[in-house]
Amino acid sequence: MSQVEDFLSKEDEQTIVEAIRVAEKNTSGEIRVHIEQTTSKVPFDRALEVFHELKMNETQQQNGVLFYFAVADKSFAICGDKGINDLVSSDFWDCTKDAMTIQFKAGNFKQGIVDGILNAGEQLKKYFPWSEEDTNELSNEISKG
Numbered sequence: 001m002s003q004v005e006d007f008l009s010k011e012d013e014q015t016i017v018e019a020i021r022v023a024e025k026n027t028s029g030e031i032r033v034h035i036e037q038t039t040s041k042v043p044f045d046r047a048l049e050v051f052h053e054l055k056m057n058e059t060q061q062q063n064g065v066l067f068y069f070a071v072a073d074k075s076f077a078i079c080g081d082k083g084i085n086d087l088v089s090s091d092f093w094d095c096t097k098d099a100m101t102i103q104f105k106a107g108n109f110k111q112g113i114v115d116g117i118l119n120a121g122e123q124l125k126k127y128f129p130w131s132e133e134d135t136n137e138l139s140n141e142i143s144k145g
Contacts, residue, residue: 007071020117030056032054050143051081054143060137
């Protein structure tokens, strides 16, 4: 088994998918998680590539958020679409990253990811509140590379 498969148990994955569902109940924003073994690129640059590969740039309000993890490298990045970045300050994701890092350093990877997702949902709600017309444009499942 690869480190990607060992990184989270099936139960952990289900908890994370449920966190995405809960977070998206408050916002029209779309949240995805992508996990892969390693990257030779700067994590944020690779996250942007994956963002486009997953067609996250095609949401109606350009309000997708990707949590990207390279497990062997022990690195991660959070990348938001243009609709979000046009409205928020440049340090918008720092508090989310900081909360996640605290959990990661304690070895609580699932909880760190869940905390990040729920925090993102809370932040996005301010700019992209959920509405009756909102549809789930992207899968909530974890993608793996």
